[in-house]
Amino acid sequence: MPAFELFQPTSIEDTLSLLERHRRSVWVLAGGLDTFDWLKDRNKRPSVVIDLSGVTALRGIKATPDGGLEIGATTTLTEIANHAVVKEKFGLLAQSAALVASPQIRNQGTLGGNVSQDTRCWYYRSGWTCYRAGGNICYADTPTSINREHALFDANRCVAVNPSDTAPALVALDAQMVIRNSSGERVVPAEEFFIGPSIDITRMTVMEPGDLLTSIRIPATWAGAKFYFEKVRDRQVWDFPLVNVASALKVSGGNIQQARIVVNAVAAHPMRLHAVEAAVTGQAQSEATATMAGDLAVQGNQPLAHNGYKVPLMRNLVKRALRAEATS
Amino acid sequence: MNWLVQTGLNPWSEEILTHAQWNLVYAAIGFGVVFMIAHTLYVAFWPKPAGGDTAPVDPNAAARVPAKVKRHSFAARAFHWIMAASMLTLLVTSFAPILGWKFDWVQIHWMAGIALTISIIYHIIHASFWLDFWSIWLNREDLNEAITRFKRAIGGNAPAPRKAAKYPWDNKMYHTAIVLSALAVVPTGLFMMVRVRNPIFERNPYLFSDGTWGVMYVLHGLSGIGLVALTIAHIYFAIRPEKIWITKAMVFGDVSREDFLKHHDPQRWVVEGSAPQKP
Numbered sequence: 336m337p338a339f340e341l342f343q344p345t346s347i348e349d350t351l352s353l354l355e356r357h358r359r360s361v362w363v364l365a366g367g368l369d370t371f372d373w374l375k376d377r378n379k380r381p382s383v384v385i386d387l388s389g390v391t392a393l394r395g396i397k398a399t400p401d402g403g404l405e406i407g408a409t410t411t412l413t414e415i416a417n418h419a420v421v422k423e424k425f426g427l428l429a430q431s432a433a434l435v436a437s438p439q440i441r442n443q444g445t446l447g448g449n450v451s452q453d454t455r456c457w458y459y460r461s462g463w464t465c466y467r468a469g470g471n472i473c474y475a476d477t478p479t480s481i482n483r484e485h486a487l488f489d490a491n492r493c494v495a496v497n498p499s500d501t502a503p504a505l506v507a508l509d510a511q512m513v514i515r516n517s518s519g520e521r522v523v524p525a526e527e528f529f530i531g532p533s534i535d536i537t538r539m540t541v542m543e544p545g546d547l548l549t550s551i552r553i554p555a556t557w558a559g560a561k562f563y564f565e566k567v568r569d570r571q572v573w574d575f576p577l578v579n580v581a582s583a584l585k586v587s588g589g590n591i592q593q594a595r596i597v598v599n600a601v602a603a604h605p606m607r608l609h610a611v612e613a614a615v616t617g618q619a620q621s622e623a624t625a626t627m628a629g630d631l632a633v634q635g636n637q638p639l640a641h642n643g644y645k646v647p648l649m650r651n652l653v654k655r656a657l658r659a660e661a662t663s
Numbered sequence: 664m665n666w667l668v669q670t671g672l673n674p675w676s677e678e679i680l681t682h683a684q685w686n687l688v689y690a691a692i693g694f695g696v697v698f699m700i701a702h703t704l705y706v707a708f709w710p711k712p713a714g715g716d717t718a719p720v721d722p723n724a725a726a727r728v729p730a731k732v733k734r735h736s737f738a739a740r741a742f743h744w745i746m747a748a749s750m751l752t753l754l755v756t757s758f759a760p761i762l763g764w765k766f767d768w769v770q771i772h773w774m775a776g777i778a779l780t781i782s783i784i785y786h787i788i789h790a791s792f793w794l795d796f797w798s799i800w801l802n803r804e805d806l807n808e809a810i811t812r813f814k815r816a817i818g819g820n821a822p823a824p825r826k827a828a829k830y831p832w833d834n835k836m837y838h839t840a841i842v843l844s845a846l847a848v849v850p851t852g853l854f855m856m857v858r859v860r861n862p863i864f865e866r867n868p869y870l871f872s873d874g875t876w877g878v879m880y881v882l883h884g885l886s887g888i889g890l891v892a893l894t895i896a897h898i899y900f901a902i903r904p905e906k907i908w909i910t911k912a913m914v915f916g917d918v919s920r921e922d923f924l925k926h927h928d929p930q931r932w933v934v935e936g937s938a939p940q941k942p
Binding site: 463473 | 767873
């Protein structure tokens with residue numbers, strides 16, 4: 336790995352001060368699972384790395400007065416997947432965390448890292464100067480590209496997708512991302528935290544240089560709702576999603592009162608299906624509603640040469656998420 | 664050359680041009696601001712040449728100038744304002760995201776680019792067949808006038824130049840700069856449209872080699888950056904008190920007789936109905 340200066344702060348304040356001081360060439364290391372790929376491949380060459388493992392204030396899960404939870408950004412995915420309250424109230428997040436990669440990776444990987452990770456587009460990660468890397472071409476969107484993992488929606492020059500499993504769950508749960516920098520704190524809804532290439536082609540989140548994701552707040556809004564999470568991947572042992580779906584439903588008397596349905600790995604950001612949510616609200620939770628939702632979900636898709644299979648995959652995942660017997 | 668262009672690596676490990684160096688946007692804005700300040704100070708404090716800026720006009724020709732002179736037809740004004748709106752849209756959509764204002768800019772950008780292209784084509788046809796095509800182009804007389812004015816501005820001994828024809832020489836200089844920039848920015852922009860999804864051109868990123876695309880992106884970027892400085896200068900002159908009559912003419916089309924005689928030589932710009940009667 337190319338040499339860099341390593342800082343291991345123990346407080347959030349020290350971390351923010353370091354981020355401010357080294358703004359432009361700093362890399363924040365949480366679990367290190369995305370980081371070391373980049374550094375060892377020599378495709379990112381920060382002069383400074385800040386290791387967050389010593390910042391205890393960034394770890395842990397605590398209850399909030401409104402009945403929700405606040406999860407520190409460096410809380411591991413295993414802790415989240417096994418946490419009793421998370422499982423009881425926000426099972427959607429526990430399910431999604433439990434399906435990230437492998438047990439070893441979940442032991443090391445953090446929630447903050449999982450939502451902040453970069454795209455897996457191998458053209459981009461190979462170090463070529465594509466749009467996302469500051470260039471003027473998308474190598475994944477050419478007549479001869481291998482692009483079976485790439486985007487169906489919202490492609491704007493770049494066709495990379497967001498590979499996170501926990502991101503759609505957090506969007507479905509109306510989570511709030513707490514971001515701090517040297518000038519203060521801001522709280523961004525999870526749905527707005529993730530951005531597509533039309534807004535900024537070189538980033539996947541709203542995080543700017545100097546920003547630190549400190550925690551993720553999950554309000555009580557969806558506590559105990561009927562949740563569904565499903566991830567389809569090439570290798571069942573461990574892999575990134577080809578498509579995943581997270582849904583939260585409030586059902587009363589067999590009718591859907593409120594719904595949140597989010598799909599990931601089909602765009603550069605987790606895609607909340609507003610039209611589907613509106614269409615199913617007030618409808619009976621039935622096979623017909625689920626079928627209608629699946630068909631509506633995929634409207635407007637623009638498949639590339641090799642990712643057309645994602646259309647029926649996404650349609651069926653949304654359908655399954657809305658079936659009465661599927662949600663629990 | 665790293666101060667001018669950005670380079671990258673393609674899959675064949677070849678170093679390719681990718682963009683103009685975006686930091687130059689700050690330089691263009693800085694240049695525009697410094698130019699405005701310098702010109703303001705020049706106008707306010709620099710000693711004026713003895714005997715006035717320009718030579719007096721022929722009184723007989725002046726007497727024939729009507730109360731109002733048509734400077735720009737409606738068609739010419741419509742072109743100007745459509746071009747101005749599309750140009751400003753293009754500059755904002757291209758450089759605001761670079762300066763930190765993030766929004767979905769690509770579609771607005773290419774749509775404004777199409778509007779600009781159509782307006783330029785219209786302008787070329789209109790100027791070729793309905794206007795005095797050569798009146799806006801620099802000629803030897805303009806160059807001589809520029810030299811004379813420069814000599815007089817630095818205290819040299821030179822005769823006062825004649826008042827302007829329809830377009831003063833600095834106006835022509837600006838037009839020439841805009842034409843050169845447009846020649847670089849419009850064709851490259853149209854080709855770049857085949858790199859983005861749009862309903863007009865079929866996507867074909869392999870239309871040119873990486874190297875040719877790189878040159879195209881650099882040309883487009885550099886001319887765009889140049890247009891930032893040119894636009895700042897243009898807006899500055901448009902709102903300067905002594906030039907506001909030109910801006911008004913671009914809005915309403917007419918110039919008053921007083922302004923006409925203050926700035927134009929009726930023998931160099933013979934307006935309709937003011938030509939001397941043949942005996």
